[in-house]
Amino acid sequence: MRGRTRRMASSAVEAAPTNIYLGPEPIERRRGMLRYACGVIRRTNADLIVQALRGAGVERLFGMPGGGSNADLIEAARRAGLPFTLAHTEAASAFMAAAQAEITGKPGACIATLGPGAASLMNGLAHAFLDRVPLIAITDCHGDPAAAGVGHQALAQSAMFRPVVKFTARLERGSLAGLMAQALASAVDGPVHLDVSAEVTAADAEGEFEPICAAQRIEPLVKIGARRPVLLIGLRARTGGIAEDCERFRIPALVTYKAKGVVPDRHPWFGGVLTNGALEREILERGDVFIAVGLDEVELLPRPWVYRQPMIHVAAAGLHGALTLSDWDEGGVRCMAERQRQRMRVNCAGEGMPPHRVVEQVAEVYAGARVTVDAGAHMFPVMSLWPAAEPRGLLISNGLSTMGFALPAAIGAALLDRPRPVVAFTGDGGLLMCTGELRTAAREALPLRIIVFEDGELSLIKVKQVARGYSTDGLGIGGVDWPALAEAFGVTGRRASDERELRTCLCETAKITGPVLIAARVNARAYEETIRVLRG
Numbered sequence: 001m002r003g004r005t006r007r008m009a010s011s012a013v014e015a016a017p018t019n020i021y022l023g024p025e026p027i028e029r030r031r032g033m034l035r036y037a038c039g040v041i042r043r044t045n046a047d048l049i050v051q052a053l054r055g056a057g058v059e060r061l062f063g064m065p066g067g068g069s070n071a072d073l074i075e076a077a078r079r080a081g082l083p084f085t086l087a088h089t090e091a092a093s094a095f096m097a098a099a100q101a102e103i104t105g106k107p108g109a110c111i112a113t114l115g116p117g118a119a120s121l122m123n124g125l126a127h128a129f130l131d132r133v134p135l136i137a138i139t140d141c142h143g144d145p146a147a148a149g150v151g152h153q154a155l156a157q158s159a160m161f162r163p164v165v166k167f168t169a170r171l172e173r174g175s176l177a178g179l180m181a182q183a184l185a186s187a188v189d190g191p192v193h194l195d196v197s198a199e200v201t202a203a204d205a206e207g208e209f210e211p212i213c214a215a216q217r218i219e220p221l222v223k224i225g226a227r228r229p230v231l232l233i234g235l236r237a238r239t240g241g242i243a244e245d246c247e248r249f250r251i252p253a254l255v256t257y258k259a260k261g262v263v264p265d266r267h268p269w270f271g272g273v274l275t276n277g278a279l280e281r282e283i284l285e286r287g288d289v290f291i292a293v294g295l296d297e298v299e300l301l302p303r304p305w306v307y308r309q310p311m312i313h314v315a316a317a318g319l320h321g322a323l324t325l326s327d328w329d330e331g332g333v334r335c336m337a338e339r340q341r342q343r344m345r346v347n348c349a350g351e352g353m354p355p356h357r358v359v360e361q362v363a364e365v366y367a368g369a370r371v372t373v374d375a376g377a378h379m380f381p382v383m384s385l386w387p388a389a390e391p392r393g394l395l396i397s398n399g400l401s402t403m404g405f406a407l408p409a410a411i412g413a414a415l416l417d418r419p420r421p422v423v424a425f426t427g428d429g430g431l432l433m434c435t436g437e438l439r440t441a442a443r444e445a446l447p448l449r450i451i452v453f454e455d456g457e458l459s460l461i462k463v464k465q466v467a468r469g470y471s472t473d474g475l476g477i478g479g480v481d482w483p484a485l486a487e488a489f490g491v492t493g494r495r496a497s498d499e500r501e502l503r504t505c506l507c508e509t510a511k512i513t514g515p516v517l518i519a520a521r522v523n524a525r526a527y528e529e530t531i532r533v534l535r536g
């Protein structure tokens, strides 16, 4: 046996860990890893899980871990060369992973501890659920399944997540590989959740992971013989080629928030942003048929659809064969798109910059950047005026519209594509929800430009209170010394009170390779008119 061990060791030491019984006792025991005198490392279920994640295209693991199975998974990820990034809340870790998933089209992955970690993950999973993002969330759990829901830190985690995931299961010995395969097959257009205890992750790897291939549905093609069709592009159509079809068949396209960039804002057949609001009404009323391409109902404002034109739903793959040359006039479409933009440029008297000027000035310096946007009134000028040039170039939480998203999502995006700058547009209220991630950005030295629309209040909520004649007392954020706060985390911080100062800040910090925060003092009074124009 001794001789056999030595022979195997010499060929296996450099190789990937295997499941071979080596005979002698290990010289070092740690959770998930047993090192033998010959140097061979035993392969555990944590390795198997990480292998499955990598096989599914996961680029990085994110999380605020506890011990238990989280520690086994982080260590297995390290062994497998899957990088791990520490986030400072569980929801932020999910936003980071989801941002990567949206960009790559492959699942993102995050881990969280049991109990409070799982509970704090909920908002991230809810975001992935309503924006149809493939995300794999793995939480630690107690070894005894009967403990779920009773005792210290013991929540019924699967039951808690079930309404917001496409699949949830507890990984157990004996069924692990099969359940992993099912989870990954479900993580196509939404999140999945897996509970796993340290008893399972630290145990010997069982079996081999066999991926299940999801079948693709191809829609039959029919010619749509309309004279003035309008394409309504949604989140399931974030592919290339659609802009070329618009040009070839002379058809305007409106894009949802999630589909910004599929037909670029500066494309001659860009017809505007579709929200089911008032701003896009002119062009929609002139169409005779709507062709919804990959449009998901979660993308539109929940209010009646007022148009009478027929709506045909097609998948992006089915679009090309369905189109014929239209009667639209290119100049007319261009004017209608420009009129929509012009109406979103709201100026009003008072201190601070008009919010739309912040967007336009940042676009002048960072036109090639990826962009993330938070929830709040500042989001409206960004979504209308940022010149998106590619699908998935602008990330927003649309289905859930959660605050605290833009900074973590920007971190996830920047970690994928390091030299490319990412601009995170956020309100001051939204940034206060994820301030700790400034530290993540600094630690990773990411090329972020965090643009804070500083108005000292929750403007979107204030607008709604004013509209109902309510008092706005109690909703003020008050003054935050944003540059000092940024600097405390290791982020370069600046403040701009007017357009000239903003231009100076943007130019002076353009060469900085790490994260920069610019607090742009805005005149929040402009939002009332912005929202009226947009939503009617």
Ligand SMILES: Cc1ncc(C[n+]2csc(CCOP(=O)(O)OP(=O)(O)O)c2C)c(N)n1
Binding pocket: 374, 375, 376, 377, 378, 379, 401, 402, 403, 404, 426, 427, 428, 429, 430, 431, 453, 455, 457, 458, 459, 460, 461
């Ligand atoms: C997690 C979360 N909590 C609350 C809300 C409700 N909400 C939407 S916008 C908003 C105010 C945002 O304020 P701020 O970030 O300062 O942006 P502003 O509206 O001032 O541009 C609130 C409270 C939300 N969308 N998400």
